[in-house]
Amino acid sequence: MGRVNGIELSVDEKILYATEGFTTDWVHVAQTIWQYDVDLETAIISNKRIFVDLAHVEGDSVGIDLDGIQSDADGNLLAARYGGSQVAVFSGQGILTHRIHLNFKNPTNLQLNPAWWNTLFVCGKCLNADKGCVDIIHWPYAARVSASHDSKT
Numbered sequence: 001m002g003r004v005n006g007i008e009l010s011v012d013e014k015i016l017y018a019t020e021g022f023t024t025d026w027v028h029v030a031q032t033i034w035q036y037d038v039d040l041e042t043a044i045i046s047n048k049r050i051f052v053d054l055a056h057v058e059g060d061s062v063g064i065d066l067d068g069i070q071s072d073a074d075g076n077l078l079a080a081r082y083g084g085s086q087v088a089v090f091s092g093q094g095i096l097t098h099r100i101h102l103n104f105k106n107p108t109n110l111q112l113n114p115a116w117w118n119t120l121f122v123c124g125k126c127l128n129a130d131k132g133c134v135d136i137i138h139w140p141y142a143a144r145v146s147a148s149h150d151s152k153t
Contacts, residue, residue, distance in 0.1 A: 005108075006033075006069035006079065010092070014038055016045055017077060019066040031055055031066050033079065033090075051077075051094045068109035070120075074141040080107040080122065087122060104133035112139060 006019035016036040031054035036045040054066065064084035071077050075092035078100075087100040087110060100120075107124035120139040123132055 005065075005067045008069045008071050008077070009038065010071055010077075011073055011075050013040060017051060017069055017071070019069055019079065021066045031064075033066065033069070033077070033094075052090055052096075054088075057088075057096055067107065067124075070110045070112055072112055072139070072141040076141065078110055078112075078120070080110050080124065082106050082108060082124065087120075100137060102135050104135070107135075112141075 003021045004018050005021055006017070008017045009015070010017070014037065016038045018034045018036070020032045020034060033051040033054075035047075035049050035051040037047040038045050054064075064086075065082040067080040067082045069077055069079045076097070077090045077092070079088045079090065081088055081099075083106060085102045085105045085107075087102065087107060089097050089100065091097050100122075102122060102124075104124060105127045107122050109124070110120060110122045113119045113121065118139050118141075120137040122135045122137065126133040
C-alpha cells in the first residue's frame with residue numbers, strides 16, 4: 001500500500017475505509033479507497049477490498065490526490081481531493097453521487113460537526129500561499145456519531 005492520508009469508520013462501525021495515494025516521480029499511480037471488515041470486539045480487520053478506484057471514475061483526474069475522508073450518518077463517504085478544489089461524495093456502495101466544489105484548490109481534511117448537524121468544515125492549503133484555507137458548507141446529513149461511544153454513555 002502507498003501513502004494513506006485518510007482513515008474512517010462506516011456509520012455502523014463495521015467497515016474501515018482507508019485512502020491510498022501513491023506517486024512515482026510525482027505521477028499518481030494509485031488513487032484508491034479501500035474497505036476492510038472490522039470487528040470492534042476483537043480489534044481485527046480483514047477482507048481488504050476496493051471501495052473506489054478513482055482511476056476509473058468518469059471525469060476524474062489522475063492529477064488530483066486523495067486525502068482526508070469523513071462518513072456521515074446517511075452512509076455517505078466524503079473524500080477531499082487535493083489539487084481538485086473539491087470533495088467527492090460516494091454512496092455506501094462506492095458510487096460517486098456528486099462533487100462539492102470549494103473556494104480553494106488543495107483540500108486536505110474535512111469534518112462534519114456533530115454539534116452543528118448540517119455543517120461540513122473543509123480545510124487545506126490556499127493556492128500560491130503559505131497559509132491555510134477553510135470552507136464551511138451546509139451538508140444535508142448529520143455527522144456519524146460513534147456507536148461504541150454512545151453505548152458507553
